[in-house]
Amino acid sequence: MALFDKFKSLIDSHTAVKAVGADPFSVKMERVLSPTEAIIEGRNTILVGTNNYLGLTFDDASVGAAVDALRRYGTGTTGSRIANGSYQGHKGLERELARFYGREHCMVFTTGYQANLGIISTLAGPKDYLIIDADSHASIYDACRMTAATVIRFKHNDAADLDKRLARLANTEGEKIIVVEGIYSMLGDQAPLADIVAVKKKHGAYIILDEAHSMGVLGEHGRGLAEVVGVEDDIDFVVGTFSKSLGAIGGYCVSDHPEFNILRVACRPYMFTASLPPSIVASVTAALKEMEAHPELRTRLWANVNTLYDGLKRRGFVLGPQKGPVVAVHLPSPEIAVHLWHALLQAGVYVNLALPPATPNGTALLRCSVCAAHTKAQLDSVVAKLTDVALKAGLLDVPEKMAAVG
C-alpha cells in the first residue's frame, strides 16, 4: 500500500464527497438526448454543466460530415502526423482556422490540454520567463512544469501586478512570455485584456491568450476576447479548443509568427501523440462553418446567460463577478456544495461541482455552463430547482430576498 500512501488525504476527501450519495466525478449519462438533456440515474436531466456553449454537438451538418469522413477515411489515423502523415482534413481545418482568425499559421492538436502544454512548454526556453495568471488552468500550470524557463505568477486579473513583475525582470536576458485566458473556466470572469496588452507592449513581452471558453462566445464573429477588446494584432499566439463551442475534441494555436511551423518538429505534445481522427476533424470543420453562418447562436447564448445569471442573482445567490456562459454559484463550504450538487442531480439538473484545489481561493462552487440550445423554460426550471434545494438547506435569506424578487 505504500505506493498509494501519498493519496491518503485525497482518498479521504473523495470518500467524504461520495458518502453524500453519488460520485460527482464519475457521473454516468445513460443516454444523451440532446445538447441540453440526458438520462442520468434513469431520470430526464437538464444539462447545465457541459461547456457546450453553442449546442453544436448534435448539429446535423457536423454529424453528417463526421459520418461521411468515418466511411471515407476510417476510424483513426493510428499515429502522429510526423510519423503517419497528415490527412487532407487536418490541413484543411488548419487553413480554415487560420482564415477564421485572419492569421498566417495554425497548428491543430489532439486535445486543448495538449495545445497549451505544447505551445507554452515549447516556446519557453531555459533562459526565458513565463509570467502566468495565478488562476490559470491546470494545462497552463502543467506546461510550466515541463519547461526549464523561470515561472512567475501574477495576481489574478491584476495588470498592475503583472507590470510590477515584468519591471523586476527588466535587466534580465531571455524572453518574457505572458499567459492569460479569455474567460477563466471556474469563475467565468474575463481577463482585463486591454490593460494586459498595454503592459505587454511596455515591456516588449510576448503574449499567449487561451480562448478555450471564449471562442464562439465573445466577439461579433466569435473570435473571442481579443476581438471584443480590439487587440487581436497584439496577441502573438491564440490557443483554443474544439471541445466547447465546436462540440468535439481537439485544440489549436494560431499565430502570424513567420517561423511558427518549426514548432511542428519541436513541440513534443504535437509530435508524440496520435493525431485527431478524420471524423472529429470533419465535424469540427463543419461546426466552425455553422458557427460562422449562424451568429444568432451567440445571441441566443447571451440571452440564456441573462436568464440564468439574473434569475439566480435575484434569488440571492452569490455569483461569479462577471456575466458569461460560465455561471459560478459560490457556496459557503465544500460540504454544502456537495449536498446541493447531489440534491440538484436528484431533481434532474446536472451542474459541475468544483472544489478546492481546482477552484481559486479555496472556494466551493456549483459551476453552471449555459448553452445556446437551452430553452427559457429549462433555465427557469434550473433557477427554481437550485433555489428550492438551497432553501431546503437553509441557505438563502428567504423573506427579504424573495420579497425583493416580487
Added chain:
Amino acid sequence: MAADDVLGTITKVLEPFRKGGKPIDADTDIAEDLSVDSQAMMDLMMELEERFDVSIPLNLLPEVRTVGDLVNTVRQLKGSA
C-alpha cells in the same frame, strides 16, 4: 537583507499554521510540521512576494522544504545572500 529580518517576517506570515507550543524556526518543515498543502503554499508565496517586493519563481518551490530554505531563497532573490 539580513537573514534574521527575513526569518522574522516569514515566521510571522507562517504563524497561523503553527501547531501547539512549538516555535517556528529555520529547521521547521513547512509541509510536514505546519501541514501547509500545495495550495496554501501558493497563497503564502503571494503574501511573501508582497512583503519582500520580489517574485518567487514557481520552479524554486520544490527545493523549499524548511523555513531556512525559504529564507535562503528570498535572500538570494533579493541579492543579499
